[in-house]
Amino acid sequence: MHPHISTDLGLWCQAICTLAIYTYLYKDNPIYRVAENVFLGLATAYWFVFNFFNFIKPAVVEWIGKNGQYHYVLAIILGLLIFMRYVPSLSWIARYPMSFWVGYGTGYTLAFTPAVWLDQITASFVALNSLQNILIFVGILCTLVYFFFTLAKENPVVGGIAEVGKWYIMIALGSAFGNTVLYRWNLFLARANMLLFQWLGFAS
Amino acid sequence: MKIDRRLLYLVAVVLVAVTVFFPLGLPVSVSKLAVQTYDAIQDLPDNSVVFIAPMYDPGTAGELSPMLKAMLYQCMERKYRIILGNTGWTLGAGLAHTIITPIAQEFNYVYGTDYIELGSKPGGAIWLQSAKADLPGAAIVDYNNNSLGQYPLMQAVPRLTQEYVAAALVLDCGTPGAPEWLAQITQGTSIKLIIGEIQMTVPDQMTFVQSGQYAGMIAGSRGCAEYEQLVGRPGAGLKSQDTMSVITLMITLFIVLGNIGYLTRKK
Numbered sequence: 001m002h003p004h005i006s007t008d009l010g011l012w013c014q015a016i017c018t019l020a021i022y023t024y025l026y027k028d029n030p031i032y033r034v035a036e037n038v039f040l041g042l043a044t045a046y047w048f049v050f051n052f053f054n055f056i057k058p059a060v061v062e063w064i065g066k067n068g069q070y071h072y073v074l075a076i077i078l079g080l081l082i083f084m085r086y087v088p089s090l091s092w093i094a095r096y097p098m099s100f101w102v103g104y105g106t107g108y109t110l111a112f113t114p115a116v117w118l119d120q121i122t123a124s125f126v127a128l129n130s131l132q133n134i135l136i137f138v139g140i141l142c143t144l145v146y147f148f149f150t151l152a153k154e155n156p157v158v159g160g161i162a163e164v165g166k167w168y169i170m171i172a173l174g175s176a177f178g179n180t181v182l183y184r185w186n187l188f189l190a191r192a193n194m195l196l197f198q199w200l201g202f203a204s
Numbered sequence: 205m206k207i208d209r210r211l212l213y214l215v216a217v218v219l220v221a222v223t224v225f226f227p228l229g230l231p232v233s234v235s236k237l238a239v240q241t242y243d244a245i246q247d248l249p250d251n252s253v254v255f256i257a258p259m260y261d262p263g264t265a266g267e268l269s270p271m272l273k274a275m276l277y278q279c280m281e282r283k284y285r286i287i288l289g290n291t292g293w294t295l296g297a298g299l300a301h302t303i304i305t306p307i308a309q310e311f312n313y314v315y316g317t318d319y320i321e322l323g324s325k326p327g328g329a330i331w332l333q334s335a336k337a338d339l340p341g342a343a344i345v346d347y348n349n350n351s352l353g354q355y356p357l358m359q360a361v362p363r364l365t366q367e368y369v370a371a372a373l374v375l376d377c378g379t380p381g382a383p384e385w386l387a388q389i390t391q392g393t394s395i396k397l398i399i400g401e402i403q404m405t406v407p408d409q410m411t412f413v414q415s416g417q418y419a420g421m422i423a424g425s426r427g428c429a430e431y432e433q434l435v436g437r438p439g440a441g442l443k444s445q446d447t448m449s450v451i452t453l454m455i456t457l458f459i460v461l462g463n464i465g466y467l468t469r470k471k
Contacts, residue, residue: 025213050294054326108329112387116417119391123415175407179424183267183404185451186425189444190266192220202225 004201015199018191139168212458219454223447232445237413238430241420244398245278245371252370253361254279257290257385258300264377264402265299270440271400271428273303275373277437280311285357287369289322289343291331292380297324301347316355321347328380332388335364364389371396371419382409386417396420400428 006012020035059076063069078097085094124140126133145151145158146165153159196202248254256275260268279286288304290296301321313319322343325331334342339361340352352358361368372395376382382399390397396419401409403424412418422431425448428441 026210112329115391116383116387119415119417120411123411172407176404179406180404181455182424182448182452183402185448186267186403186444187263189220189224189447192224193266193440196221196224 002203006199006201011194011199015195018195022191138164141165143168216451216454219450220447223450227443228446228450230446230449232426232429232433232442234430234433235427237421237423238427238434241398241422241427242278242431242434244396244419245275245373246282248282248284248370248396251283251285253285253287253357253368254371254373255287255289255364255369256300256373256375258288258296258375259290259293259381260299260375260377260402261293261295262299266440267402267425267428268375268377268400269299269303270425271422271431272300272375273307273439274422274428274432274435274437274441275400276304276307278435279373280307280313281435284370285317285360286313286319287322287357287361288319289325289347291325292328294324296375297321297347317357320352320355320357322352323347329384329388332364332380332384336389337363339364366393366395369395371398373398373400375400376409377402377405382412382418386412391417 017035017038020031023029024032059072063072078100082094082097085091124136126136128134128137142161142165144165146162146169148158148162151158151162153162245254256272256279258268258272276286286304288300290300304319304321307313308315308319315321323346325343327334331342340358343352343358346352346355372385372390374382374385374397376399382397382401386397389395397417398420399409399418400422401424403426406421406423406427409418409421410423413421422428425441425444428439429445432439432442
């Protein structure tokens with residue numbers, strides 16, 4: 001188990017930044033804050049350059065300049081209107097691009113979501129021939145009743161069914177939480193593997 | 205009694221270090237879901253074209269890169285033609301490049317004929333819509349900025365539709381991700397959608413497996429360990445299971461102790 005420390009500069013950067021971020025587990029400190037700010041600065045610069053070369057430059061140089069697709073000028077003008085929010089007397093104009101996006105989002109959802117969700121509803125029509133299917137059937141009904149807020153939960157039947165629905169929801173949330181915890185540990189394990197095997201060079 | 209949380213971190217770090225250096229070799233049984241996922245890929249027609257989408261970034265690479273590696277091994281052993289590319293996850297393309305390059309060399313895959321890397325394309329669901337109508341037109345250039353028209357594989361796959369693509373293998377960790385592939389590309393078609401999912405969102409995506417909208421799912425690192433065994437290429441997924449088992453035990457113990465402490469104090 002003799003380590004062979006890496007000479008790769010990129011790996012050293014990764015390792016130092018990882019350790020700097022993990023120092024927060026002890027307590028907030030200047031090393032952590034330096035690493036955090038370096039990350040923010042890098043990410044901001046990265047995404048600015050990425051967006052410039054993937055959206056702005058192709059749109060202006062290729063699509064409008066070379067291909068003569070001038071209708072994109074309208075889209076650019078619409079997009080630029082969002083900056084009017086910085087002019088207090090004309091800030092209302094910024095609502096137009098936002099309205100466009102809300103309209104697009106609504107249209108997209110209405111166009112593409114029903115087909116996907118109808119299959120989900122169909123799949124809930126299960127034959128009651130196994131314990132798993134019975135649990136699914138009961139769970140769907142009870143959870144739906146829980147969300148019928150217009151039904152009086154004081155009614156013992158409705159209240160009882162809704163209570164079962166609440167338990168189903170709590171189990172689902174518990175499952176989601178448990179999975180989230182395991183996921184975070186997986187992230188840590190990946191970092192530990194990088195530090196131990198790639199950076200410090202212990203034999204895996 | 206109040207326990208300093210840093211003590212818990214220390215215990216966890218020690219446990220991780222011990223299990224990483226001294227594996228326990230705990231058995232990992234293979235679930236029905238892993239077999240279903242393996243079979244869904246294995247049973248594709250010979251010479252199929254599969255689109256593999258690494259829709260992730262370094263934050264989730266710990267879980268998803270081993271899945272991608274195992275998927276690539278299975279696809280190349282079956283001699284499928286592979287289109288590797290994503291939309292909306294720029295860094296995923298770079299991560300996937302480092303994984304596919306040595307595996308393609310191992311299987312003597314020819315770039316442009318047997319596999320191609322499209323890189324990452326902006327646009328998310330909108331890009332997928334464009335690719336459905338004109339894949340080379342939507343992608344324009346490959347990972348290395350070369351024009352796509354020169355590659356036989358791109359000439360053979362003009363559209364991202366069921367006539368040309370047999371399956372979409374999506375490594376999913378957020379938006380855009382598998383639901384966008386389902387809505388835009390695979391819903392109502394014969395294209396099989398098979399996903400690799402991070403542990404955190406497995407419960408959300410499981411409903412799509414049960415409804416048959418996903419043909420299979422590699423569920424988190426545990427699912428990856430099972431899938432690696434089926435592919436016959438034990439990797440990082442399988443290796444992580446000892447540590448994950450010990451960590452799960454530790455967390456359970458802490459939760460029980462915490463609750464005992466809470467109830468005792470309440471009385």
